[in-house]
Amino acid sequence: MTVAGLAATFGSGAMTNSIDELESTDLILATGTNTTENHPVIGAKVKRAVRRHGTKLIVIDPREIDLVKYADIWLRQKPGTDVAVFNGLMNVIIAEGLYDKEYVAGRTEGFEALKAVVAKYTPESVEKISGVPAEDLKKAARMYAQAGRASIIYAMGITQHITGTDNVKSTANLSMLCGNVGIEGGGVNPLRGQNNVQGACDMGALPNVYPAYQPVAGEDVRKKFEAAWKAALSPKPGLTLMEIMAAAGSGKIKALYVMGENPLLSDPDLQHVAKELQKLDLMIVQDIFLTETAQMADVVLPACAFAEKEGTFTNTERRVQRVRKALEPPGEARADWEIICGISSRMGYPMTYASAQEIFEEIRTVTPSYAGITYDRLEKEGLQWPCPTVSHSGTKFLHKDKFSRGLGLFTALEYIPPNELPDQEYPFLLSTGRVLYHYHTGTMTTRARGPVERCPESLVEIHPEDAGKLGIADGQKVRVTSRRGTVEVKARITEKSAPGSIFMNFHFTEAPVNFLTNPALDPTGKIPEYKVCAVKLEAA
Amino acid sequence: MSDTFILNGKETPYTPGQMILEAAKVGGIEIPTLCYLKGSTPTGACRICLVEVKGARSLMAACSTPVTPGMEVFTETALVHQARKLNVELLLSSGTHNCLTCEANGNCRLQDLAYFYKITDLRFEEKAASDIYPKEDRNPLIVRDFSRCILCGRCVQACNEVMVNRAISQGYRGKESKIVTGGDLPYHESECVFCGQCVEVCPVGALTEKKAKGLGRPWEIKKIRTTCPYCGVGCQQWLHVKDGKIVKVTAVEDAQPNMGRLCVKGRFAYDFIYSEERLKTPLIREANGEFREASWDEALDLVAEKFKEIIKKDGPDAIAGVSCARSINEDSYQMQKFFRAVIGTNNIDHCART
Numbered sequence: 001m002t003v004a005g006l007a008a009t010f011g012s013g014a015m016t017n018s019i020d021e022l023e024s025t026d027l028i029l030a031t032g033t034n035t036t037e038n039h040p041v042i043g044a045k046v047k048r049a050v051r052r053h054g055t056k057l058i059v060i061d062p063r064e065i066d067l068v069k070y071a072d073i074w075l076r077q078k079p080g081t082d083v084a085v086f087n088g089l090m091n092v093i094i095a096e097g098l099y100d101k102e103y104v105a106g107r108t109e110g111f112e113a114l115k116a117v118v119a120k121y122t123p124e125s126v127e128k129i130s131g132v133p134a135e136d137l138k139k140a141a142r143m144y145a146q147a148g149r150a151s152i153i154y155a156m157g158i159t160q161h162i163t164g165t166d167n168v169k170s171t172a173n174l175s176m177l178c179g180n181v182g183i184e185g186g187g188v189n190p191l192r193g194q195n196n197v198q199g200a201c202d203m204g205a206l207p208n209v210y211p212a213y214q215p216v217a218g219e220d221v222r223k224k225f226e227a228a229w230k231a232a233l234s235p236k237p238g239l240t241l242m243e244i245m246a247a248a249g250s251g252k253i254k255a256l257y258v259m260g261e262n263p264l265l266s267d268p269d270l271q272h273v274a275k276e277l278q279k280l281d282l283m284i285v286q287d288i289f290l291t292e293t294a295q296m297a298d299v300v301l302p303a304c305a306f307a308e309k310e311g312t313f314t315n316t317e318r319r320v321q322r323v324r325k326a327l328e329p330p331g332e333a334r335a336d337w338e339i340i341c342g343i344s345s346r347m348g349y350p351m352t353y354a355s356a357q358e359i360f361e362e363i364r365t366v367t368p369s370y371a372g373i374t375y376d377r378l379e380k381e382g383l384q385w386p387c388p389t390v391s392h393s394g395t396k397f398l399h400k401d402k403f404s405r406g407l408g409l410f411t412a413l414e415y416i417p418p419n420e421l422p423d424q425e426y427p428f429l430l431s432t433g434r435v436l437y438h439y440h441t442g443t444m445t446t447r448a449r450g451p452v453e454r455c456p457e458s459l460v461e462i463h464p465e466d467a468g469k470l471g472i473a474d475g476q477k478v479r480v481t482s483r484r485g486t487v488e489v490k491a492r493i494t495e496k497s498a499p500g501s502i503f504m505n506f507h508f509t510e511a512p513v514n515f516l517t518n519p520a521l522d523p524t525g526k527i528p529e530y531k532v533c534a535v536k537l538e539a540a
Numbered sequence: 541m542s543d544t545f546i547l548n549g550k551e552t553p554y555t556p557g558q559m560i561l562e563a564a565k566v567g568g569i570e571i572p573t574l575c576y577l578k579g580s581t582p583t584g585a586c587r588i589c590l591v592e593v594k595g596a597r598s599l600m601a602a603c604s605t606p607v608t609p610g611m612e613v614f615t616e617t618a619l620v621h622q623a624r625k626l627n628v629e630l631l632l633s634s635g636t637h638n639c640l641t642c643e644a645n646g647n648c649r650l651q652d653l654a655y656f657y658k659i660t661d662l663r664f665e666e667k668a669a670s671d672i673y674p675k676e677d678r679n680p681l682i683v684r685d686f687s688r689c690i691l692c693g694r695c696v697q698a699c700n701e702v703m704v705n706r707a708i709s710q711g712y713r714g715k716e717s718k719i720v721t722g723g724d725l726p727y728h729e730s731e732c733v734f735c736g737q738c739v740e741v742c743p744v745g746a747l748t749e750k751k752a753k754g755l756g757r758p759w760e761i762k763k764i765r766t767t768c769p770y771c772g773v774g775c776q777q778w779l780h781v782k783d784g785k786i787v788k789v790t791a792v793e794d795a796q797p798n799m800g801r802l803c804v805k806g807r808f809a810y811d812f813i814y815s816e817e818r819l820k821t822p823l824i825r826e827a828n829g830e831f832r833e834a835s836w837d838e839a840l841d842l843v844a845e846k847f848k849e850i851i852k853k854d855g856p857d858a859i860a861g862v863s864c865a866r867s868i869n870e871d872s873y874q875m876q877k878f879f880r881a882v883i884g885t886n887n888i889d890h891c892a893r894t
Contacts, residue, residue, distance in 0.1 A: 018796075018797075019773065019796070019797040020796060020797065020799075036733075038771060039771050039772065039773050040703075040733070040735060040771075040803030040804070040805075041773045041775055041797070041798045041801045041802070041803055041806075042773055044702070044703045044704055044705075044801055047704035048701070048702075048704050051701075051704060052701070191771075191772060191773075192771075192772030193771060193772060194771065194772060194865040194866055194891075195767070195768065195769050195770055195771065195772060195774065195865075195866055196864075196865055196866055196867065196868065196869065196872070197772060197865035197890075197891075198772065199868075199869040199872060200863055200864065200865045200867075200869075200872040200890045202869070203869050203872035203873040203876060204872075204873070204876045204888075205863035205864075205872045205875060205876045205888055205889065205890045206876075206888070206889060206890075207886050207887060207888060207889050208886070210876075210880070211873065211876075216880075216886050225880070229877060229880070229881040230881075231880075231881035231882070231884075232884070233880055233881065233884075234856070234857075234880070234884055234885055234886055236857075236886060237886055238857075238860070238879075238885055238886030238887035238888060238889070239860060239887050239889070240889050241862060241889040241890070241891065244860040244862070244887060244889065247860070248860075252857075252858065253858060253859070253860045253887070254850050254854050254858040254859065255846065255847065255850050255858065255859045255860070256859075256860050256861070256862065257843075257859070257860070257861045257862070258861075258862040259861070259862065259863050259864045259867065259871065259875055260863075260864030260866055260867050260871075261862045261863075261864055261865075261890065261891050263862065263891070266891060281850065282846050282847075282850065284843055287819065288818055288819060289815070289817055289818065289819060290817065290819060290823075294819075297823075297825070298824070298825045299822065299823070299824055299825070299839055299842060299843055300819060300822065300823040300824075300831065301819075301822050301839060301843075302818075302819035302820055302821060302822060303819070303867075305769075305812075305813050305818075306766070306767075306769040306866075306868075307764075307766065307769075307779055307786065307810075307813060308813075309868065311868030311869065311870045311871070312868055312869045312870065313767045313769075313774055313868060313869065314774075314869060315767070315772055315773060315774025315797060316772035316773060316774070317774075317797060319774060319796065319797060320869070321767045321774055321776065322765070322766070322767065323766050323767050323868055324764050324765060324766045325764075326764040326766065326779040326781050326786070327781065327784055327785070327786070327813070328784055330818045330820045331818075331819075331820025331821050332820060332821050332822070332836060333818070333819060333820060334836070335871070336864070336867050336868075336871035336874070336875070337868075337870050337871045337874040339840075340871070340874040340875055340878050341874065342836065342840045343840055343843050343844050343847070343878070343882075344878050344882045346840055346841060346843075346844035347844045347847060347848060347882055349881060349882040351874070351878075356868065356870040359870040359873060359874060360869070360870055362873075363869065363870070363873050381795055381796060382767075382774070382776075382796065436733060436803075436804060436805075437734075437804060437805070438805075439770050439771070439805055439809070443812070444769070444770075444809060444812040445805060445809045445812070447811070447812035447815040447817065448808065448809035448810065448811050448812050449680055449751060449811055450680045450681040450734070450751065450804070450808045450809065451804065451805065451808065451809050453679075453680040454679075454680070454728075454734060454804075
């Protein structure tokens with residue numbers, strides 16, 4: 001997603017800058033990130049920057065998140081109108097001549113096309129689309145453009161839309177327009193939601209690329225990996241997660257091997273996902289718990305948790321860090337890589353590694369950005385890729401002087417509305433996300449004392465105006481229904497979401513919000529539109 | 541030529557704006573502290589870092605006194621030690637500092653200072669139990685024992701300046717003083733978000749982890765550094781382990797990216813690891829639909845056979861893999877290599893999209 005959007009624009013899909021730089025930059029634009037709940041330590045740095053360093057903060061978010069309290073300007077757009085808002089900001093910046101002309105001329109391409117498209121997105125027209133007052137948009141545009149160094153941070157509020165890739169490219173457009181990419185304290189910074197999502201992407205757990213984003217369709221690359229792995233490799237890019245599910249449903253995929261994921265709670269339109277998975281001839285699930293998904297498996301393989309094995313994670317700022325074994329695994333649980341080796345060797349391809357470190361040594365040889373990283377070097381502190389040689393000290397921020405792809409590419413983008421908007425029958429707009437006390441499908445946090453007591457169940461946030469009209473009281477059970485399903489959940493009456501919008505988390509199996517969500521996908525990134533679907537609400 | 545001052549008779553460089561404490565540290569002299577918290581505004585509350593400054597009318601707090609050119613500072617004079625000792629004695633009498641029953645025993649700055657100054661008897665009368673605020677532990681995570689609080693204010697600095705959660709502050713005055721939440725509510729009814737940073741920085745046993753109670757003394761514990769398994773920040777943490785179990789989790793100081801911080805999940809949500817529901821053995825589904833336990837050999841043989849059958853019958857593209865955004869790089873690498881080199885398909889993805 002981020003990978004698709006930023007790789008097309010800059011040539012490399014990752015946080016361009018470092019977390020630490022946020023504390024001393026001049027301006028932070030936070031959009032589609034409820035930072036203080038989802039990345040609390042980065043949230044602390046943003047708040048600290050504002051209060052101690054005098055950093056300006058612009059928040060663009062449909063919800064009145066905690067960071068709004070610290071913001072100089074809050075633009076509350078209607079969910080899914082991000083491209084219009086960003087085009088509007090750029091419209092003002094270009095119209096008022098506030099962009100970095102030297103940078104645009106020297107380091108980018110595609111400016112004229114961008115200029116032509118954003119010219120249509122006057123603040124007044126953007127107000128009509130997004131609900132953001134034209135004057136606020138102008139103020140934010142000027143503040144962003146006139147700041148010395150400005151950093152954009154975003155998360156799933158930007159990516160989980162059918163226009164997710166466009167949204168990402170929009171943030172990149174704005175950042176380049178003001179010369180903010182390739183400088184300390186600037187950049188476009190996706191805050192990745194899971195501890196090792198950056199690493200999983202870096203390692204090539206993606207259907208179209210080998211480690212370090214080397215395309216499977218590239219013949220030279222393929223030959224290199226065929227030589228390294230001593231195996232014939234398929235040149236045909238594989239299916240993405242959502243396509244895999246659909247192919248399971250149509251019978252094209254017969255077997256699925258799931259390592260540590262729980263699509264039966266995390267994927268959109270769950271009833272449909274369950275039907276698709278039932279059609280499989282074989283499902284193997286490898287996990288630490290008998291998750292919703294594992295309960296459907298034919299074979300379940302017990303895996304080690306993080307504290308039971310040696311290894312590395314790569315964080316959202318490209319920092320490769322050590323994971324160390326502190327405990328023995330329960331029963332016969334094994335490290336995931338050991339299980340994989342066991343299956344592989346039985347299939348006639350011996351994989352014999354004595355340790356995770358041995359695997360890492362192999363990773364270094366086929367992953368140029370990791371080539372200079374060793375367990376020894378990681379002993380005291382992590383290293384940020386690219387780190388091409390053992391004498392290289394890692395890379396704090398990317399694209400200094402030159403983009404990975406040469407010139408930064410502006411993409412002229414038109415606003416496309418969300419796939420499913422409220423109508424008479426389903427009058428409310430539902431967004432989903434996480435809450436502070438829980439994580440993803442709750443497999444870990446709902447089994448932790450403390451977080452459970454603090455947040456024991458799912459809640460649906462409803463604006464008091466809407467609650468009043470529907471006669472719903474705080475704490476009352478309500479029924480939320482979309483075209484795909486119904487869930488019952490307690491109401492929390494709050495002004496956090498705007499009237500007409502409601503918000504639910506996806507942590508609890510008892511109120512699986514993904515019964516409701518829309519599986520419509522971004523055409524490039526294949527990410528589902530979790531942030532917008534139409535629902536109706538009634539007292540249960 | 542950089543600016544210098546005279547530290548214990550020795551010319552020592554400093555950078556303008558630096559406090560005596562920091563400049564002395566750079567110059568190789570450690571001045572003891574209680575309330576000082578790196579990265580936040582010094583408060584000078586505890587008076588343990590007192591030093592003698594030539595020409596000054598009284599002793600100065602090293603944490604909050606800026607160095608001036610040519611300033612003469614003495615950190616080890618009889619007067620300094622006398623004053624520090626007196627302050628430790630006063631702090632010891634400010635509550636019930638009974639180490640025998642204290643979770644912080646062995647990891648307590650006040651205990652260390654009392655030991656250093658060879659304090660064996662209480663010179664001042666201990667604060668009456670009736671004058672001490674009752675313990676507050678109605679939340680599931682943090683115990684607030686006011687009988688051990690020395691009002692140093694580190695927790696307040698951590699909450700307001702390090703995490704910027706702004707949930708606690710110094711409340712009331714004089715002998716009524718207390719660290720309070722807004723409206724002096726218990727933690728769980730306040731603005732507190734349970735990051736536990738206050739516990740992390742508490743130099744005594746006033747703030748402790750409820751879940752760690754009774755599980756291990758500091759000297760019995762082995763600390764293992766690792767990376768937090770939750771969000772993408774990748775905070776560096778210490779797992780405190782005794783007898784193969786995590787007692788508690790603290791932050792690694794002075795290390796990127798978190799620089800000593802953790803959130804509620806990183807600090808407190810570790811005990812899933814001991815859940816009785818952990819999978820402990822391979823499971824195979826029987827014809828009747830029930831799972832039965834199996835050996836590794838049986839399970840892996842079965843999986844390998846099935847994969848081979850499907851590849852033979854329907855081709856490698858009939859198999860797909862979902863890798864994991866939570867597992868280590870080494871696992872992700874093996875998983876994609878397995879699908880590409882062994883199964884022969886690129887049908888491998890993970891939940892970066894969900």
